[in-house]
Amino acid sequence: MPVSLSAIGAFARTHDPDRFLCALFAPEARREAVFALIALNHELARAREAASNPLAALIRLQWWRDAVEEARSGRPARRHEVxxxxxxxxxxxxxxxxxxxxxxxxxxxxxxxxxxxxxxxxVTWLRGTAGGWSAVAGRLLGAAPEACEVLRALGAAYGLAGVLRSIPVHAAQGRCLLPADRLAAAGLTAEDAIAAPDSPPVAALVREMAAEGLTALADARRDVPAEAIAAALPAVLARRDLARLARGQATGERGLGDRLAVSWAGLRHRV
Known part of the structure; x- marks a missing residue:
């Protein structure tokens, strides 16, 4: 870890400790940019959570579009920590x-x-959000387009684990991100999952989807270039989370085992 952490690094560590840990395995010259990407992802993820309605969320997303376009055109940066x-x-x-x-x-x-x-x-949403983050991070770290698509698949698995872990949190916000057709196949609706996120039918669906995700992750290619390993490391946490969820175990807070698994994979440049 850097002796003195930058403001954006501290923001990333506070709001996304998983990806922050992974980012520490990025080359030092690119690490600040990875921190900025982590911070942007956090702001985008909370756009709907922090908004009182869908229109307000769209306005938040547009604010970030404008910020990116202004950077592209060379206009001054907005006065915002991210x-x-x-x-x-x-x-x-x-x-x-x-x-x-x-x-x-x-x-x-x-x-x-x-x-x-x-x-x-x-799946499209997972590949565009969590998977998209890993692909963009990989490109930032010098991965070729083909490797970035491998990273996209690995990142999507991390996104799936995150959704399944967060069902009670989303329910408390009045949200459900599980697809309606999978809910219906289990005899559920989004309203059921929001009202009783810990019910046996919801728990059974979580176990089923986690097992499917674990299989897909095991089948995914993991040969990413060493310099881009930081973009692939969330898959280490995804594997551990999905295995727990498939067994019906609570994931809870990150433990020493999770951190050691990421660190070992990062040092070996293999996920």
Whole structure:
């Protein structure tokens, strides 16, 4: 860890400790840009949580689109703790504006009334959000396009684990991000999952989806370049989380075992 952590690094550590730990395995010259990408992802993820309605969430997302476009055009950075470092990363050429806009666009699915209708919608959303973060991070770290698509799949698995872990949290917010068709196949609706997120039918669906995700993760290619290992490391946590969820175990807070697993994978450059 750096002796003196920057403001954006401290923001990343506070709001996304998982990806922050992974970012420590990025080359030092690129680490600040990875921190800025982590911070942007946090701001995008909370756009719907912090908004009182879908329109307000869309306005928040548009604010970030404008910030990216202003950085692209060389206009001054916005006075914001995340927008400033993000602006620097774009103007320095570390982050591609189009890739960032793709991350923003992917978040619009969370603002739609009725949630995600189909499992395909759900997979597309995972690949665009958590998967998109890993792909953009990989590109930032020098991975080739083919490797970035491998990273996208690995990141999507981390996103799935995050959704399944967060069902009670989302329920408390009056939200459900599980696809409607999978809920219906289990005899559930989004309203059921929100009302009773710990009920046996919801728990059974979580176990089922976690097992499927674990299988997909085991089948995924994991040959990513060593310099981009920081973008792949969330998959280490995904594997551990999905295994617990598939067994019906609570994931809870991160423990020493999780941190050691990430560190060992990072040192070996293998996930």
């Amino acid at each position: 927008a400033g470092p993000l602006h620097d990363a774009v103007t320095d050429g570390a982050l591609d504006p189009d890739a960032l806009l793709g991350l923003i666009d992917a978040r619009e699915a969370e603002t739609e009334e009725g949630g995600l209708a189909t499992e395909q919608d759900f």
